[in-house]
Amino acid sequence: MATPCIITVAITGSVPQKSDNPAVPITIAEQVESTHAAFEAGATLAHCHVRMEDGKPTSDPERFGRLLDGLRKHCPGMIVQLSTGGRSGNGRERGGMLPLKPDMASLSTGSCNFPTRVYENAPDLVNWLAEEMIRHDVKPEVEAFDLSMIFKAVEMQKNGLMKGPIHVQFVMGVKNAMPVDRAAFEFFVATLKRLAPDATWTGAGIGRDQLTLNRWALELGGHCRTGLEDNVRWDKTTLAPSNAALVKRVAELCGEYGRRAATVTEARKLLSLPAAAQ
Numbered sequence: 001m002a003t004p005c006i007i008t009v010a011i012t013g014s015v016p017q018k019s020d021n022p023a024v025p026i027t028i029a030e031q032v033e034s035t036h037a038a039f040e041a042g043a044t045l046a047h048c049h050v051r052m053e054d055g056k057p058t059s060d061p062e063r064f065g066r067l068l069d070g071l072r073k074h075c076p077g078m079i080v081q082l083s084t085g086g087r088s089g090n091g092r093e094r095g096g097m098l099p100l101k102p103d104m105a106s107l108s109t110g111s112c113n114f115p116t117r118v119y120e121n122a123p124d125l126v127n128w129l130a131e132e133m134i135r136h137d138v139k140p141e142v143e144a145f146d147l148s149m150i151f152k153a154v155e156m157q158k159n160g161l162m163k164g165p166i167h168v169q170f171v172m173g174v175k176n177a178m179p180v181d182r183a184a185f186e187f188f189v190a191t192l193k194r195l196a197p198d199a200t201w202t203g204a205g206i207g208r209d210q211l212t213l214n215r216w217a218l219e220l221g222g223h224c225r226t227g228l229e230d231n232v233r234w235d236k237t238t239l240a241p242s243n244a245a246l247v248k249r250v251a252e253l254c255g256e257y258g259r260r261a262a263t264v265t266e267a268r269k270l271l272s273l274p275a276a277a278q
């Protein structure tokens, strides 16, 4: 039987505002409500950033803690992944929430250009974040914005800085980073399989190619990510109605590739995470 697909919903991110799409959840209450609807629609992993009341990104551990509590209560068993991304804080501030012990946290293993700035992940910060994740038993999701970041993750696993099997997300479509390119995508998948045969992976398309990456990932046996963080539009002319609608679209797409959305139990097993507390 084909591997069930883990659908990640990236609910908020650090960039989109209500003015881009009113469905972007900003407050903790909105985030819990939006994630819950996405969970009911088939998402089993929530990728989360937190914002201040004015919509500004923050890495405040207290806010992350309240979000985590809300999600654990309202979305039982759902895998919660907190972002250590660079827009929400400086240096080690980005990992200040790891003692909260979320199931997962994102970890970029290198630097690259973003639309208007450098996405800076210096080697000593990457190593520190990885050590903190091991210390607090948090599984990293490697955010691979280019090929070198895949090699770096495998090296870190060999050196004991990351527990295996590793989970990697290939991110394509960020302006000035890796474009959405089929041959490069296939090479990413083949390279990860060669270097870390037991690794799992997700494809994430940013912007208008969100659905392209959903299709490619389903076709090549990977997992999918969707959500308003990556794309606030439904198509060329309309805004996405909600995170749940984007998730439902991917869940329905699974059938075209002989796949189906994973259950929480299956998603946890696929990512070698402990079963959810009862």
Ligand code: ZN
Pocket (backbone or CB within 6 Å): 010, 013, 014, 047, 048, 049, 083, 085, 229
């Ligand atoms: Zn993110």
